Amino acid sequence: MFSTLRNAWRIADIRKKLLYTLMILIIFRVGSAIPVPFLDPSVLKEMVSTQGSLLGYIDILTGGAFANATIFAMSISPYITSSIVIQLLTIAIPALERLAKEGEEGRKQIQKITRYTAVGLALVQATAYFIMLRNLGALTHTQGFAFWFSAIVIISTFTAGACLIIWLGERIDERGIGNGISMMLFAGIVSRGPAAAMKMWTYIKLANEGETQYYFLVPAVLVLFVAIIGFIVLMTNAERRIPVQYAKRVVGRKMYGGQSTHIPIKVNMSGVLPIIFASALLSIPGTIKGFVYTGATANTESFMFKFLSLFDYNNIAYAILYFLLIIAFNYFYVAVQYNPIEMANNLQKNNGGIPGIRPGRPTSEFIAKVISKITLIGALFLAVIAILPIGLGALTKMNISLGGTSVLILVGVALDTMRQLESQMMMRHYKGFLE
Template structure:
C-alpha cells in the first residue's frame, strides 16, 4: 500500500489527483470542527457515546461531528440512505429499472434522482436532530421569533452541510482518486483513532497502579462497565489484563489479515466459448471465468443490521427508560453486551447478506447471456442446468460471506465482554477502513498500469 502511494507520487497526473483528494479531505475535517450557531451540544455527549446506540453508530460514520453538532453532523448518512433506497427501487420499479439499462445517460439521471432524494432525507434528519437537541436543552433560543429563527438556521445548516459533503464526494470521483463518499467515511473513522494513544497511556498507567496495589483492588459495576480502583481511588487493572491486552493486539492483527484475505477472495466459475466463423475469421474458442467475490455485499449487511438492532438502545437512551417495567425489560434484551443482542445481530447480518446478493446477482440473466454468446460452463448444459448451478454456487459463497461478516461484527463484542475493555475499532469500522484502502490501492495500480509503468508494480 505505502509502496504504491510512493510510486504513484512520482507520476504528475496521479500526484495532482492525490493532492486534490487530500485538499477535499482537509475541507471535510474543517467542516467537522465548524460549530453550528445557537447550540450547546455538551448535554448530548453521554447519550451519543452510549455503547450500542444508533446515535453512537452515526457519530462513528460522521467522524465525531454528530456528537458535537457541527456543520457536518449528518455527514454522508442521507446520501447513503438515498443510494440504498434508489438501488432497491431500481429492482422494484420498472421505470427506474429501464433507466439503469440505458447506459451512461440513465446512470446520470439515477444519480440526479439520488441527489434529490438525499436532499429530502437530509432535511428530514436535520429536523429530527433539531428536535433531539431541543429535548436535551441544547438549543439556546426556543421561544418567540428568536426560537423560529434559531430553528431555521440550525436545520438549514445541517442540511447544507450534508449536501456540501455530497458535492465534495462527487468532486473526488471526478478529479481525485478513489470513491469520494467512501474516502470521506474512511477519513472520519481514522480521525477518531487519534484518541487511541491517550487510551493506551491511561491503560498502561492503570496496569502500573494495579501492580503497585498488589492486587488489593475494588471492583465496581457502573452501567455494565467494570471499573477497578485502588485504595487511593485511582484507576487500576489487575495483572492478568496484560494477557487481555496481548490477546487484543493479536486479534486485531489477525482480523485485519482476515478481512484483507476475505475481501480479495473470489470463486471463479470456468466458462468456455464455442468457436464460430464469421467471413474468413474465426471468433471465440477462448476460456475465461465468472468471478464471484466471497464478500459480494461489502459492509452493507452490517450497516443495515447495526441500524436496526441499535434502534431499541437508542429509544432507551432518548426517553431514559429505567426500572423493572415491561418496556425497560424488553429494551434491556437489546443491551450491547447481551447474548440476545449478539444472536439477533448475527441473524440480521445473515438475512441482509442473502437479500443484498439476491438483488445484485440474477442467475437466470447470467445463464441467458452465456447462451447468447455461445458460452457454457464445462460439464453443465446451457439453460436451466446452468441457472441451477449458478444458484447453488451463489448460495454457498453467500453463506461463507455471511459467516465472515458475522465473525468480524461480533468479535469486538465478544472480546469486550471477556476483557471489559472498549474496543475502538469495531467490525463495521474495520470493514470500511480495509475495504476503502484496498479499493484505493487498486485504482492507483490501474492508473499506473494504464501508463505502462510496469517497474513500479514489480
C-alpha cells in the first residue's frame, strides 16, 4: 500500500488528485467542528454515551460530529439511506429497472434521483432531530419568536450541512481519488482513532497502578486488531470462480468464441450493509430506553425497562439477535441483487455454458446453489466480525473502541482506493503495441 502511494505521488496528475481529495476531507473535518447555534452539546453527549443507542451509532458514522452538534451532524446518513432505498426500488419499479440497464446515461439519471431523494430525507431527518433535541432539553430558546427562529436555523443548518457533504463527495468523484461518499465516511471513522488510542493509554495507566492484567490485555487487543484487519482483507478479496466456456461459431470466414472465462462471485457480496441494517434495528430499543427512562424518577423495576435492557450492547441477547439479523439481512440483500435465472439466460444468449452443466434451468439451479453456499460463508464472516468486539469487551471488561462496522468500512475503502490508484498508474504507464 505504501509503495503504491509513493509511486502515485511521483505522477503529477495523480498527485493533484490526491491533494484535491485531501483538501475536501479537511473541509469536511473543519465543518464537523463548527457548532450549530442555539444548541447545548452537553445534552447530546450524555445521550450518545449510552451504549447501544441509535444516537451512539450515528455518532460513530459521523466521526463525533453528532455528539458535538455541528453543522455536519447528519453526515452522509441521508445519502446512504437514499442510496439503499433507490437500490431496492430499482428491483420493484420497472421504470427504475430500465434506467439501471441503460448504461452510463441510466446510471446518471439514477444518481440524480438518489441525490434529490437524499435532500428530501435530509430535511425530514433534520426536522426529526430538532424535535428530539427539543424533547431532550438541548435548545437554548424554548418559547416565543426566539423558539421559531432557532427552529428554522437549526433545521436549515442540518439540512444544508448534509447537502454540502453530498456536493463535496461528488467533487471527489469528479476530480479526486476514490468514492467521495466512502471517503467522507472513512475520514469520520479515522478521526476517532486518537480517542481509541487514549483509551488504551488509560488502561496502561491502570496497569501501572496495580491492575496488572492490563499488561497482557492491551497487547492482546492490539494483536487481535491487526489480525482482524488481515482477516477482513483476505475475505474481502476472496471469491468463488464459476468456470464458463463459450461455444465456437463461424461468421463468414471468421471464427468467434471458444474462449474460457469465469464468473467471479465474491464471498462478501453485500459489503457492510447487513451490519448497518442490523445495528440500526437493534439500536431502536436502546434509544427508546434512553428517552423514556432518564432521570431520578425513572421506574427501573418495570417490565418494559427490563425488556428494553435485553437489547443493551453488552447483553448476551443483543449479541445473539445481532448475529442472526446480520445473517438474515445478508441473505436478503444477496437475493435482491443476484438473480440466478437472469445470469443463466445471459449465458445461454451468448452461447456460453458451465462445463458439465446443461443450459437453462440446471445452470440457474447450479448458480443458485453456489451463491447460497457463498452467502452463508460471507454472512458468518460479517456476523463474527460484528460480535467479536462485544464478546471481547465482555471477557476483558474493557470498553473496546473497535466496532466491526468501522473496521470493515476502513479496510473496504482503503482497498478500493488502492485499486483505483493502481489502475490509474497502469493506464499512464501502458506503452501500447507500438513500443
